[in-house]
Every structure is written in C-alpha cells, then in structure tokens.
Amino acid sequence: MDTQSALQAIKEETLAPIYLVFGTENYLIDKIKAAFLNRLQLQKDDLDLVFFDMEEDLVNVAVAEAEALPLFSVEDKRLVFVENCFFLTAEKKTNLPEHDFTDLLAYLNHPSETAVMVFFAPYEKLDERKKITKALKKQAVLIEAQPLSEKAAEDYIKRSVEASGLVMDRQTLALFIQLTDLDITKSMNELNKLQLYAGAKKEISQSELLALIPKSLDHNLFDLTDHLLQGRTEQALRLYQDLLLQGEETIKLNAVLISQLRLFLQTQILMKLGYQQSNIAKSLGVHPYRIKLAMQQVRKFSPKRLQQLYDRLIENDYLVKTGKMDKELLFELTVLEAADHF
Known part of the structure; x- marks a missing residue:
C-alpha cells in the first residue's frame, strides 16, 4: 500500500505482526516510524522498543527480541524495527554480517502475537529471486515509500506549505520547490527552518528564502551555464569566483558544466523527435524534474549555441589535463569568448 494509506491503517486498524517498508524516500520512512511509535505510545528509550541494524546486527x-514478552506497552506489544535489510537486494556488500535466515523464516510462518516487527529496506529495488525476499513479501504488510511522481511531490509540498501556515506568493513558492529539487525530505526539513525563522509574521519573501536556503552546487552551475549561454560575463565571472572561494575546483566545475551541456543537447534532440518529459527522463535515466528544467532552458537557445559552448568546455578539459594552459585563466577566457559569440 502507499504511505498515506499505511499511515491511516497504522493509526486506526488492528496492527499486523509483520510489515515491510521499502523505498528510498527518507521523509516518508520517518513518518511511518513515527506512526508506529505514536500508535503504541512508545519513546525511543522504552524497553518495548528495540532497533536492529542489519549491517551490524x-x-x-532481532527475531529473538520479537519473541520476548512485552513489559509496559499500551497494547501489550513489543515494537521491533529491523533497519537496512540489505539482504533483500541483489547488492553485494563486504564486511557485513552473514545472516542465517532459519529462525526468521520460521517466525514469518508463526509470528508472535505480542510483537510488531517492521523491516525497512531503503532501496529502489528488492531481489525478487531470493527466498527470504519472497517469504517476507508473502507474510508482511507491504508499505511503499518510494519518491513521489513530480506532480504528486509538487502537490505534497504545496499542501505542506499551506498547512504550515506560512505565506508565500506564487513566485516564492516556485522558487522554494526549485531550491529543494522537488525532494520531499529536503523540502520538509527546509520548511521547518522557514517556520522557525518566520515566527509570528508567517510571511516569507524571495530574498529571505534565498538567504535561508543556500543554493546547492548543482543550482549554482545551472545558473553559471545560463550566464555563459546568455553572454552575461560579469555575472558568470562573479559566480565562478564565488565557487572558487567555496573550495570548488575549476576542473570539477568544467566537468559538471560539460555534463549539464550534454544533458541540454540530448534533451533538445529528443524534444525535436517528439519525446515528452517523462519519455526523455526515462530514456536518459534522469529525474523528471531535472528534465523539466532542461526543457525550459533549451527552448531559449539554438543547437549551434549549445554545441559551441559544449565543444569549448571539452577542449578546456583537454588543455588543462595535458598541462597546456592554466585552468583558471582558460576558464575566464571561455567566459569572455562566450559573450563574444552571443
């Protein structure tokens, strides 16, 4: 079931003995954990709540703890959280415990009536071929905590902002979504920060938003790419110097810009072939929101303009790595040249 349905069921229905929570959205996983704790009225230091990390324990x-009798739980149940269940995936890891699943397989067929055992697999995919995966999926209540679709994530963030009582105009809300990359976990963390800052006044401006949520390297490089393509020399040089002061390396910046331009070119080609946003994201293996931003960007520029800058950045990479030119001087020359070609 999806997270929203699961949260409602945990709150109102009879608890099942075994749950399997899988997916990579940490915010949703944390909400599910909190729902179990609230239902059984447990704190993190209660004796009837135990945590196990399968990369260490x-x-x-964990099975033995689930079979032990509860002590003080409101519903006479122990709550056993079994985290990082890497053994449910095809991933190969070294220096981790060798698990014997004999006891667990037996327990799955005859779970304790006085325990709620919740397995967490924070991974994109589970290995359906494994015996333990099949057995756990068969016996457990499945809760999916995968990242939401772009539309669902955007709606969730907008509803959360509204529920928080914060007031943002349309442009500020759009900027908030952009700065948090449509990431639910990041959005909710930043929303808490904004609430603390706003206090009783409630309203948040764009300038306050930018001051409270610093731009990530990806956002800065997106802006730098736009400055270069638009021929904005002063802004490009200022942002480049700021990134150097923040400890970024010119070679790294050049490499990420190459990747950004490659994405723009690929997106532009697929758009001309009639591909839609979801198809482009799937074809390139890129998050749909990044494709949305790329599609907005490439509409402003000709293929020739994108190719010129891409080729120059490739040449820069070669010249620097072969020691033929100083990396910072070369990058600054590229910024000036970009303005001339605009």
Missing part, C-alpha cells in the same frame, strides 16, 4: 537476534 544478526537477524536471528
């Missing part, structure tokens, strides 16, 4: 120890 043995699964049979």
Whole structure:
C-alpha cells in the first residue's frame, strides 16, 4: 500500500505482526516510524522498543527480541524495527554480517502475537529471486515509500506549505520547490527552518528564502551555464569566483558544466523527435524534474549555441589535463569568448 494509506491503517486498524517498508524516500520512512511509535505510545528509550541494524546486527537476534514478552506497552506489544535489510537486494556488500535466515523464516510462518516487527529496506529495488525476499513479501504488510511522481511531490509540498501556515506568493513558492529539487525530505526539513525563522509574521519573501536556503552546487552551475549561454560575463565571472572561494575546483566545475551541456543537447534532440518529459527522463535515466528544467532552458537557445559552448568546455578539459594552459585563466577566457559569440 502507499504511505498515506499505511499511515491511516497504522493509526486506526488492528496492527499486523509483520510489515515491510521499502523505498528510498527518507521523509516518508520517518513518518511511518513515527506512526508506529505514536500508535503504541512508545519513546525511543522504552524497553518495548528495540532497533536492529542489519549491517551490524544478526537477524536471528532481532527475531529473538520479537519473541520476548512485552513489559509496559499500551497494547501489550513489543515494537521491533529491523533497519537496512540489505539482504533483500541483489547488492553485494563486504564486511557485513552473514545472516542465517532459519529462525526468521520460521517466525514469518508463526509470528508472535505480542510483537510488531517492521523491516525497512531503503532501496529502489528488492531481489525478487531470493527466498527470504519472497517469504517476507508473502507474510508482511507491504508499505511503499518510494519518491513521489513530480506532480504528486509538487502537490505534497504545496499542501505542506499551506498547512504550515506560512505565506508565500506564487513566485516564492516556485522558487522554494526549485531550491529543494522537488525532494520531499529536503523540502520538509527546509520548511521547518522557514517556520522557525518566520515566527509570528508567517510571511516569507524571495530574498529571505534565498538567504535561508543556500543554493546547492548543482543550482549554482545551472545558473553559471545560463550566464555563459546568455553572454552575461560579469555575472558568470562573479559566480565562478564565488565557487572558487567555496573550495570548488575549476576542473570539477568544467566537468559538471560539460555534463549539464550534454544533458541540454540530448534533451533538445529528443524534444525535436517528439519525446515528452517523462519519455526523455526515462530514456536518459534522469529525474523528471531535472528534465523539466532542461526543457525550459533549451527552448531559449539554438543547437549551434549549445554545441559551441559544449565543444569549448571539452577542449578546456583537454588543455588543462595535458598541462597546456592554466585552468583558471582558460576558464575566464571561455567566459569572455562566450559573450563574444552571443
């Protein structure tokens, strides 16, 4: 079931003995954990709440804890959180415990009536071929905590901002979504920060938003790419110097810009072939929101303009790595040249 349905069920329905929570959206996973704690009225230091990390602890120890009788729980149940269940995936990891699943497989067929055992697999995919995965999926209540679709994530963030009582105009809200990359976990963390800052006044301006949520390297490089393509020399040089002061390396910046231009070119080609946003994202293996931003950007520029800058950045990479030119001087010359070609 999806997270919203699961939260409602945990709150109102009879608890199942076994749950499997899978997916990579940390915010939703944390909400599910909180729902179990609230339902059983448990705090993190209660004796009837136990945590196990499968990258450190043995699964049979977790099973033994689930079989132990509860002490003080409101519903006479122990709550056992089994985290980082890497053994449910195809991923190969070294220096981790070798798990014996004999006790767990037996427990899945006859779970304790006085325990709620919740397995967490914070991964994109589970290995459906494994015996333990099949058994757990068969016996457990499945809760999906995967990242939301672009539309669902945007709606969720907008509803959360409204529920928080904060007031943002349309442009500020759009900027908030952009700065948090349509990432639910990041958005909710930043929303808490904004609430603390706003206090009783409630309203947040764009300038306050930019001061409170610093731009990530990806955002800065997106802006730098736009400055270069638009021929804005002063802004491009100022942003480049700021990034150097923040400890970024010119070679790294050049490499990320190459990647950004490559994405723009690929997006532009696929758009001309009639591909829609979701198809482009799937074809390139890129988050749909990044494709949305790329599609907005490439509409401003000709293929020739994008190719010129891409080729120059490729040449820069070669000249620097072969020691033929100073990396910072070369990058600054590229900024000046970009303005001349605009």
